Amino acid sequence: MFDGSGEIRPEFPNLKALQADSTTYTHAYSAANYTDYAVPSMLAGISDVAEQGPDRMQEVRANIGIVPSLASEYSVVMESPLYRFECDTSDCASVGAPADGNFASRMLGFAADTVAIAGRTALARPFSDAFPSLDGKWRDFWSGGDEFGDNAEGNSVGKAIAGLRLAEATAPTAPIFAFWHTIRTHAPWNVDREGKEIYPSRLPIVDDAHMVGSNKAGTYSTPELQSIERRLYANSAIDFDRQLGQLVAELKAIGRYDNTIIVVTADHGAGITVEADRRIGDTLEQRWTEVAHVPLMVKDPNQTEPATVVAPRSTGQIARTVLNAAGATAPANLAVSPDLSKDLPKGPVFATVGGGIMTPWVYQGAPEPDPWRQQDLTPVNSDYPFAIGIDDSLLGTSVPGGWVPVETDSIDAIPGESTQQLVVITRVPGTCDPAITTGLVSSGGVVTGSVLWQSANSNAPDRGWAIVPKAESYQFWCTSG
Template identity: 20%
Template sequence: MATTAPSSPRDDARMGAAPSTRALPSAWPWVLAAVMIAVSVTELLLADRKFGLFTGGFGTSRSVDSVAERALFLCGYMSVQTLLAIGGWALAVRLAHGRSGWAAAFIFALVNGALFLGVLAARYQLAAYFSDAMSFALLKQLGGGSLIDAILFGMNEIAVGLLALAALALAAWLGWKSLAKLLPGDLPVPPAPPRSLWLGPALAFLAFAAVIPRTGSDAAHGLNRTLAWGGLTRALDLATDFDRDGYGLFGVQHDNAPMDPARHPLALDMPGNGINEDGYGGDLRLVPLATPLGPQVFTGRRPHVVVVVFESTRADVVGQRVGGKPVAPHLEALAAAGSVTRPAYSHVGFTTQSLKSLFSGQLAPRDGDPSLLRDLKASGYRVGVFSGQPEDFGGIASTVGTREAADVYVEAETLRDKRAFDFAAQGSLLVDESHLVAAFDRTLGAEDWEVRPHFAYFNFQSAHFPYDHAGVGHRLTDRPLSRGEISAANAARVRETYWNAVAHADHWLGELIKRLKAKGVWDDTILVVTGDHGEELFESGFLSHGHIINSQQFQTLLVASRPGMLPSGPIGLADYRAILSAAIRGDGPPGVPVPPFMHIGSLDRPTAIGLAGANGALTSLRLDTGEACFADRNRCGLYASLSGADKARVDAVVARWGSERWRDRHRRP
């Protein structure tokens, strides 16, 4: 009689599991659909929460809120997500070759599900700190022109991301091992998608990618906020850049002259040739610009000069109260006894370029150009530099001469043992104000100022992100936020922490004033205090500076110890050198020749441009999207839809940009 060997528990488990596990291949389309629906819904919910994609909100002018816009958006989004699903399917089947069929489903869920959501989370974390205007060019601005320094500056957030990636890899490995033990090893692998299945979604995506950006619909801008659409359309745009001018056929900034490398977005507009090369403002008409000051030499009785720069300090610091306490009582007293100009505008919204403009008197100075420091050195001043940041950061020292002109040179590199943080980035080396004033006491402050005129430059860095370090006193808040606690959810406490840092800088301003008075040189000293730019503190959902042209990020103020020394606003940082030169000579304030101009990114290839005007007028144009904004009216609209006075305001911004750019391009080396 035939007998059979007893089955093992593992065999029994597999035999018992056979009906359900062998049904896995037929469930493959449902796995595909479930993963894609989950990631798509998550992405759209996050986009609406962060950017007001469908619901709009303060600071959001491009919401997908009409029936037609939403229909266009869904057509484009579904076409690209379908392509993504088919591509993920093909990749999963290829990678699962030679393995059990469950491996394909696991790989698909890992790549199209978990990895997609991880990239999405990283993107929105970056946007939480900065804005959707962020680009490689702006990251380099954060690093003073160095992308490596910008990466080092964000090392804390990058480290968190790397840890999350490592955790995902570990979870995937453990999941793989567990499923290998639980599921049969002989399940059939699902078939790869046939070529015919690619054709329809691919043609639909290509059609939508070409048409939607040309409709002027907000759907195009909404789609660009999604991962797959944004990535694939950028690749298509690169592939269709036939004339190699940097622009193709599939971007919102698409090339309307694909075979003419002289005509494209951000092209240099040639004045008077009847051609609108850049697509804005018609043919360029050059407008008057400020004439840069040449080298200055001061003679006769010369006052001492002290310049103090508060990092990231907004124009509303004077009069600001937290819990009923003044943020900057010493600055307020200085403004009351002397003079104040508000608003003063940074031209770029980043530290390095702002300081270059402040000392050189130019929008885009070059290494070795005339500067206030070189003027004072040539005029016999004893020069001291006391900076809480490295002056070589972003080439500041070589452009304006801080190192070459200084008789006493103290900055974050020479005081590395006093730095507040252990960050590796040069732009993150921060030395507390107390160490700078102590260095002043040991050097310039101990000298006899009656022998020759003295100049001292202080750069107070405490108000720089993350707004707190071990040396900052708790003047306005008992518990400042740590870097890891800074988020939009804590916006009110972020503002308290920021203003507490400004109050710390103001305290040391008061200590410096005491020292000047104690030396008996106060009446013979011109003291000016300014910020290098402003700081947005989540008022419109963003934190930082230099990413959106608005009053919070670009406005600061100028305060002087002498009455009647300053012109009325608005002024730009590039006006400071002429103002100080006139004050040193004992002359009245010079007129401001042109209104302050602003740009995000480089002057040659900016993301946005702006122009200030009288009575708080502030006009900006995003060159990548065509969105024009009138900050004084709290209103934005597409450039193509403007007419009358609104169009004239924006065309004036374009003419100023084109004229500044034309002069810079044709300047002799």
């Protein structure tokens, strides 16, 4: 989303507009490389996950951090694919204080993957017992798994807006705390520029291929396959920007934008890797640039001018910043990190989690070159946005001489709602030169894109990937030489 100087790229107009009223933190880093550690740490104000130890982190992962300290005064709206609540009766949520004549206990949408309003003032039992520990009420709050299951909803802003409207209608004079956790930018990245699914949100994409263009381990054997995944990643971020624009428009429509603190960030990043897990990175440089480094932009109440902070910050500092803005006190069981106006004593610490071990990496100011090429952010030809590694002048023309049809074992056109079609091809071994990893795709004799073959040393050297305009049939070509 940000370029090397900290400016929002032009592909994200709603974020760009919000940046004009916000403080941009150009060197912000996640606390951990897994969502079920990173998001709870963000809510609990933890900047060094490894320092907490495994027992403490298990407790943190079973509660929702600073939210209980806000729920006594704020209507709380939460939308997350990880949200679970066991109770399904009207005794589980309260709106209004018990001392109020209008006190009413009612169910307000507590269910898996739905908006929840946790009340305005003192919460009645048994709902109050759910804060802040698991205690049989919160069920697997942070156990969505690696990828949150198949077909987790990426277009969820409507639910967040519905929660805001319900909170506004239920307690019009109460302040609102809203937590919108979207997975649109989380793998798998599967939408086009309009937010329509190219293929179903599932992992693995096909047997022995974790992501589009990857092998079983989720790594990429050619630069062109890395490029196709980056373009999908960019599409997801662009669709998030669209949804954010809807949310900001809602805040303005109900008159709450000006005096609201808005925090835009991510739990962690992802590397498009060749050898290592995408949550770790191939190199130390990639780990800090693409995995640990996250966007962080904060619009303070009544802020109307942009500001920039270049000093390193941690997502664990967000909680104290929100508490300060709300005039609230941290729960007694939380040692919340300093707010974003302050330096951390030893700088941000990013933890890589694996096999139950949390490995800390202390920020040392490693170089962070911009990994994004302009053609991956905005493809040259919008009609053929996934045409990679071929001469663009071939698109829309007849297949030229020097190309021969590929003999295929299978062609899998995976269904989706987009006008772009993901096709996974298996060719007959020996059909093409395995050293040439880019070919052509045609429909009706006209070139519509490229097929990208996995390398000869990958787990599936005869598997190819293409995303092309939908057609009744597809033919694949490799060079005769």
